[in-house]
Amino acid sequence: MNQRTIRGRSTTATDDQQRAEQKLLDEVLASFGGTPDPRLRQVMRAIVRHLHALIREVRLTEEEWQKAIEFLTAAGNITDDKRQEFVLLSDVLGATMQTIAVNNQAYRGATAATIFGPFFVEGSPQIPLGGDIARGAGGTPCWVEGTVTDTDGNPVPGARIEVWECDEDGYYDVQYGDDRSAGRAHLFTDVDGRYRFWGLKPVPYPIPHDGPVGRMLAATGRSPFRVAHLHFMVSADGLRTLVTHTFVSGDPQLAAGDSVFGVKDSLITEFVDKPAGTPTPDGRDVGDRKWAQARFDIVLAPAGV
Structure with a gap:
């Protein structure tokens, strides 16, 4: 017999019951035995x-299963071309990061991959080296620089770097609904594999939590906040495309989770x-404001590994 207790109620699965469940x-x-695609x-x-x-295992009740169906229905109803609640659900359950881990195996010091997130937009504007991705978004100016190399240490010239981030209020441009484009751009490394740009110092922010996923987080006592980060997607011929973040050391949200x-120690x-x-590295006049500086070197694995 299989003894279970559900909300103070003892439930026993007899041997006959277990055989019936296994038969089902x-x-x-067996019903999938004829599926043509292996x-x-x-x-x-x-x-x-x-x-x-x-x-x-949990001796799920019919009422609980109905609640699960209602939850998934609500996730579908709130999803549109601006918001994907199922991606959010995958993210908060760790399924997204587990899939990334399976598909981006560690390789000879290559920079770790992490979550893509829901706010990437195709067709970002190109900026020159040293340009400004903020383009009007509010926040503390931040100079970011680094190199892109392969795992043998060779510089990767002409690597395409997509960068995107939220503003000081924790919102991405697409969340404003007014077709603005700010806090995102792409640029290319120079002949020595170096890159540099102005952006904003990242701040922590909550994922959208006004829907079913947010209610699930609240019910389980979990925070919706993300650690402050800057998104990167880096691609070059013959090398594995990297989707990653860099996270802000010292951000209190690191301890909270x-x-x-998405956080990996090597990305902090x-x-x-x-x-x-x-004085700023490129002589830019930021007026009477404070600013920040960071270096994030990127190592790309070979394609196909």
Whole structure:
């Protein structure tokens, strides 16, 4: 017998009951036996096995299953071309990061990959080296520089670097709904694999939490906040495209945890605060404002590894 207690109620799965449950599982698995695509057959059978195992392990009630269906329905209803609640759900359950880990194996010091996030936009403007990605977004000016190399230490000239970030209020341009384009751009490394640009010092912000995923986080006592970060996507011929962040060392949210599990120690970077009046690396006049400076060197793995 399999003893279970659900909200103070003892539930026992007899041997006959367990055999009946296993018989149903076997029937469902067999129903996918004729799936022509072997990969689809493998995935569908694995989904069924794990789903049935969950139901049987926790002795899921019919009411709880109905609540789960209602939750998924609400996630679908709030999803549109500006918001993807299912991506958000994948993120907060760690499924996104686990998929990234499986598909971006560590390789000879290559920079770690992390979560893509929902706010990337195709067709960002190009800026020259030393240009400004903020383009009107509010925040503390920040000079970011570094190199792009391969795992043998060779510089990668002409690597395309996409960069995007939120403003000082924790919002990305696409969240304003007025077609602005700010806090994002792309640039290319020079002949020595070097890059540099002005952006904003990253700040922590909450993921959208006014929907079903946010209610789930609240019910489980979890914070919706992300650790302060700057997004990068780096690509070059013959090398594995890298999607990553750099995170701000000293951000208090590091201790509290990242709501989507995106932080890796190797990606934490020191953003050095500079007092107002301190000369900038390129001579830019930032007026009477303080500014920050960071260095983030990037190492790309070979394609196909």
